[in-house]
Amino acid sequence: MVGHSSWAGTILRVDLTTGEISKQSFPEEWKEKFLGGRNLNSKILFDEVPAGTDPLGPENKLIIGTGPMTGVLGPATGRLTVTAKSPLTGIHGDANAGGDFADEIKYAGYDHIVISGKAERPVYLWIDDERVELRDASHLWGKTVFEADRIIRMEDIRDSDVKTLMIGPAGENLVRFACVMANLYRAAGRCGMGAVMGSKNLKAVAARGSQSVKVAKPKEYITYLEQLFREIYHAPNYPIWSEYGTTTLVMLKHQRGEMGVRNKQDNEWPDDKAKAIGGDSFLNTLAVKSKACFACPIHCAHGFVVKDGPYRGTYGEGMEWAVIGPFGNELDNPRLDAIGKCHELISQYGLDSISTGLMIAFAMELFQRGIFTKEDTKGMTLTWGDHEVIVELVHKIAHREGMGDLLADGKRLMVQKLGARGNEAAKCSEHVKWLDEPTDPRSDVARTLNYAVATRGADHLRGRPSYATWVDSAFERFLKEQYPDKAFESPKTIDFQSYDPIIVDVLIFIETINSAADALEICKFTTPWIAQSVGLSAMAKLSSLATGLDISAEKLFEIAERGWHIERAFSVREGIRAKDDIPSHRFFEPIRSGPHKGKQLDRKLFEGLLQVYYQKRGWDTNGIPTRERLEKLGLKDVADNLGL
Amino acid sequence: MTILINAEKCTGCRICELICTFTKHDEFNPKRSRIRIVKMERIFVDIPVVCTQCPDPPCVTSCPADALRKDADNIVRVDDESCTGCGSCVESCPFAAVFIDPLSDTAVVCDLCHGDPQCVKWCPTGALEFRASDQPGEEKTRDAVTITTKSLLKKWGIAWEEYEKYHGKSKGESQA
Numbered sequence: 001m002v003g004h005s006s007w008a009g010t011i012l013r014v015d016l017t018t019g020e021i022s023k024q025s026f027p028e029e030w031k032e033k034f035l036g037g038r039n040l041n042s043k044i045l046f047d048e049v050p051a052g053t054d055p056l057g058p059e060n061k062l063i064i065g066t067g068p069m070t071g072v073l074g075p076a077t078g079r080l081t082v083t084a085k086s087p088l089t090g091i092h093g094d095a096n097a098g099g100d101f102a103d104e105i106k107y108a109g110y111d112h113i114v115i116s117g118k119a120e121r122p123v124y125l126w127i128d129d130e131r132v133e134l135r136d137a138s139h140l141w142g143k144t145v146f147e148a149d150r151i152i153r154m155e156d157i158r159d160s161d162v163k164t165l166m167i168g169p170a171g172e173n174l175v176r177f178a179c180v181m182a183n184l185y186r187a188a189g190r191c192g193m194g195a196v197m198g199s200k201n202l203k204a205v206a207a208r209g210s211q212s213v214k215v216a217k218p219k220e221y222i223t224y225l226e227q228l229f230r231e232i233y234h235a236p237n238y239p240i241w242s243e244y245g246t247t248t249l250v251m252l253k254h255q256r257g258e259m260g261v262r263n264k265q266d267n268e269w270p271d272d273k274a275k276a277i278g279g280d281s282f283l284n285t286l287a288v289k290s291k292a293c294f295a296c297p298i299h300c301a302h303g304f305v306v307k308d309g310p311y312r313g314t315y316g317e318g319m320e321w322a323v324i325g326p327f328g329n330e331l332d333n334p335r336l337d338a339i340g341k342c343h344e345l346i347s348q349y350g351l352d353s354i355s356t357g358l359m360i361a362f363a364m365e366l367f368q369r370g371i372f373t374k375e376d377t378k379g380m381t382l383t384w385g386d387h388e389v390i391v392e393l394v395h396k397i398a399h400r401e402g403m404g405d406l407l408a409d410g411k412r413l414m415v416q417k418l419g420a421r422g423n424e425a426a427k428c429s430e431h432v433k434w435l436d437e438p439t440d441p442r443s444d445v446a447r448t449l450n451y452a453v454a455t456r457g458a459d460h461l462r463g464r465p466s467y468a469t470w471v472d473s474a475f476e477r478f479l480k481e482q483y484p485d486k487a488f489e490s491p492k493t494i495d496f497q498s499y500d501p502i503i504v505d506v507l508i509f510i511e512t513i514n515s516a517a518d519a520l521e522i523c524k525f526t527t528p529w530i531a532q533s534v535g536l537s538a539m540a541k542l543s544s545l546a547t548g549l550d551i552s553a554e555k556l557f558e559i560a561e562r563g564w565h566i567e568r569a570f571s572v573r574e575g576i577r578a579k580d581d582i583p584s585h586r587f588f589e590p591i592r593s594g595p596h597k598g599k600q601l602d603r604k605l606f607e608g609l610l611q612v613y614y615q616k617r618g619w620d621t622n623g624i625p626t627r628e629r630l631e632k633l634g635l636k637d638v639a640d641n642l643g644l
Numbered sequence: 645m646t647i648l649i650n651a652e653k654c655t656g657c658r659i660c661e662l663i664c665t666f667t668k669h670d671e672f673n674p675k676r677s678r679i680r681i682v683k684m685e686r687i688f689v690d691i692p693v694v695c696t697q698c699p700d701p702p703c704v705t706s707c708p709a710d711a712l713r714k715d716a717d718n719i720v721r722v723d724d725e726s727c728t729g730c731g732s733c734v735e736s737c738p739f740a741a742v743f744i745d746p747l748s749d750t751a752v753v754c755d756l757c758h759g760d761p762q763c764v765k766w767c768p769t770g771a772l773e774f775r776a777s778d779q780p781g782e783e784k785t786r787d788a789v790t791i792t793t794k795s796l797l798k799k800w801g802i803a804w805e806e807y808e809k810y811h812g813k814s815k816g817e818s819q820a
Contacts (some may be wrong), residue, residue, distance in 0.1 A: 072672050073662035100658065107673065146686055184685045210746045212665070212673035222666065229766075242768075290769065291688055292655035295662060297768040299655040303688030317688050 004214035006068050006546040012110045014125060016200050017058060017117030021132050026111055033634060036111055037067035038094055038518035039563035041083035044114060046566045051573045055087035056174060056199040058118035067521025068547050071106035071213040074225060075534045076523030078103050078294025088176045088192035088410045089434045089457050091571035095179060095193045098293030099186030102521060104163040107209025119201040127207040137203040144168050144348035145181045152206050166204035167194045168350030170398040174198050176410035177355035185317035189352040191456055216548030224545060231533035232297055232526060245300030246321040247279035253439060257594035259329045260440040262384055263361035264430050264586060267440060267594030273334035277324050281336055291317050298525055304340060311337040316344045325438035326357020331390055338387035342394055349398035358436045359407050360393050365428045371421055378402040430586040432458035442587060443596035446496040446503040452581045453613055455567035462514060465506040466496040475509050499605040501612045508616060515560035562633050565625050569638050578623040581610055645756055646775050647764060649692050653771035656683050656690035660763035660772060667762045676745045678754040679763050692772060695720060695741045695754040703733035703742050722751045
């Protein structure tokens with residue numbers, strides 16, 4: 001490549017079985033076709049982890065991906081994706097985190113890290129620019145994220161600026177929804193990536209980098225970035241988002257009837273309870289300052305301190321809707337201080353907040369219905385809103401103690417283990433392909449469709465069109481051509497509660513926005529997904545100026561689509577078909593309470609909508625990508641591999 | 645001229661570090677930056693560290709190669725040719741605001757970008773503030789100073805109010 005480019009240009013490969021460390025030059029073809037981040041991770045996973053691989057066996061791979069924007073001053077460029085076959089869902093798995101670990105990897109000279117095999121005893125990977133080594137981690141095993149991070153930085157390496165990515169006891173104990181933590185508090189949360197890391201006896205990756213990242217056209221780049229930052233600051237939702245972060249969603253979801261109560265049995269909660277865990281309550285009682293990930297102008301996070309009551313002395317960085325929902329309304333728990341305690345615990349143990357809270361909610365409902373007895377709970381009484389029991393269960397899950405051992409296996413395996421009771425139990429969980437979500441989508445057909453087809457299981461981060469805006473001119477043009485009779489001045493002109501095929505187009509567009517953001521590894525909070533300004537055209541221009549490649553919005557669309565198809569193909573190869581896209585039983589139950597009381601998802605119409613989705617994606621009626629579509633995307637090898 | 649710091653407003657985003665190295669070198673590399681965010685992750689403390697333009701800067705007096713000088717505009721500048729990268733200036737700075745650039749192996753210190761500091765311009769929260777002139781009688785209070793003073797006063801048993809009585813309120817520590 002001529003001139004500078006914002007890639008480091010190297011993929012680091014670590015075989016934990018042999019201890020071999022090698023450096024692979026980043027193929028130019030991969031840059032053009034996949035860019036990087038989640039997108040390229042998915043390709044590497046598809047190519048290197050064959051069907052039927054045990055997710056917790058040495059044959060699974062753990063892939064850490066930064067993107068071409070990582071380390072560059074840009075719209076929140078400190079993100080990374082961790083990818084592996086998921087031990088929670090059994091299909092394609094990945095998780096995305098912020099913080100400032102990703103940029104440190106880039107400054108050390110690497111774009112992706114591919115970790116294979118299994119170490120004989122606990123190790124950690126120490127990356128000090130070009131010097132890379134595996135170090136003994138027996139003194140770190142069993143330690144919390146907070147403790148192990150301190151020991152690595154202050155005792156082992158003696159440099160407080162070293163950045164860590166690590167698992168806590170939950171990952172070591174193979175809790176199937178354990179996560180990987182960046183900079184203590186930033187979670188690559190979903191799909192159990194922490195358990196994969198634990199299965200490899202890899203406690204942490206520590207990094208220190210001192211190399212520069214350059215962009216292809218510095219002057220044009222910075223001028224354009226100044227404009228983009230101005231747009232971000234002037235977006236209508238900037239004041240709220242930068243002050244509240246996602247805690248602002250608590251009251252919104254309460255009002256919209258999207259707040260699941262008692263494991264989504266209900267959608268109505270008293271106002272005073274909702275207010276007690278809402279954004280204003282958080283800012284007024286716990287938050288002490290705003291926090292941001294690397295290079296982020298939005299700073300949606302906070303430092304928080306619990307100042308009194310039984311949880312006095314609890315503190316951490318957070319909190320988000322994805323913690324408050326699962327540990328609050330879902331458990332009928334209006335105690336923000338207890339939620340704060342759970343937040344601190346899941347950070348130090350390395351547990352996914354969503355899966356952990358919803359697993360406890362699931363257990364409480366099973367107990368409420370008598371499907372779980374005291375024999376299952378090892379004598380515990382599970383009562384809704386009992387914050388002491390909730391906190392205790394977080395400890396138990398992380399350490400697989402008592403009934404925590406059963407819960408730590410995740411819903412899919414737990415339901416299997418319950419034998420005859422499994423079917424009844426399964427009815428109490430709202431999930432798609434065994435991944436669950438904090439927001440109840442039943443009043444929002446578009447969101448339900450998003451959950452149904454998302455490539456890692458139910459997942460708002462893969463789509464969720466109904467809160468988004470499309471300030472993107474390319475997409476507006478496309479919509480106008482497709483639907484000449486409709487006006488698209490604003491997203492409000494679309495009824496997301498209808499089964500109108502247009503929501504499929506909007507969904508695909510938002511899926512693409514998010515895939516593109518993940519390929520570049522910028523934060524989705526800067527994109528139209530959350531009504532912000534860095535759209536597809538902006539991403540295309542920004543990445544062109546940074547990488548020196550000529551990336552148009554159309555090209556970026558295609559790049560994102562390639563990754564989407566590969567992720568789908570991975571799961572199809574594992575046996576996923578159209579029937580698996582049908583959401584679980586609870587999605588089809590009528591909404592029992594709240595503003596949408598009585599509404600019910602129409603299964604026939606919904607299945608029709610799924611077929612529209614397959615058709616528009618170029619998949620067959622069974623949800624399998626066609627050879628024709630794959631070849632058009634330059635993925636003949638994927639078609640061959642699937643035996644199409 | 646000086647950059648005022650309000651650490652309570654700092655989110656730790658490090659945009660200042662990035663724009664600093666981009667301004668000076670057309671590239672991004674926090675390890676070359678003349679402003680650094682000291683991050684204490686567990687307790688979410690972020691403190692911007694940057695040259696405070698001391699009246700009698702120890703970095704200048706401690707330099708064995710006479711590579712650092714304070715110019716007529718009060719700004720400390722490094723002569724790259726004579727700098728040996730020995731680190732005396734780094735050790736002598738009471739605010740840890742002088743750094744060795746790992747690529748050039750010379751000392752780097754903030755020069756206020758010719759009176760238009762880019763870190764201040766790009767800071768999302770106003771944690772960094774630029775004061776173009778030093779007004780007589782006005783206390784140049786900065787967090788780095790405040791924090792050091794505070795710990796000393798605590799040790800000596802002098803109430804924080806005494807500081808405020810004689811030295812004015814400090815923005816960053818107003819709730820302390």
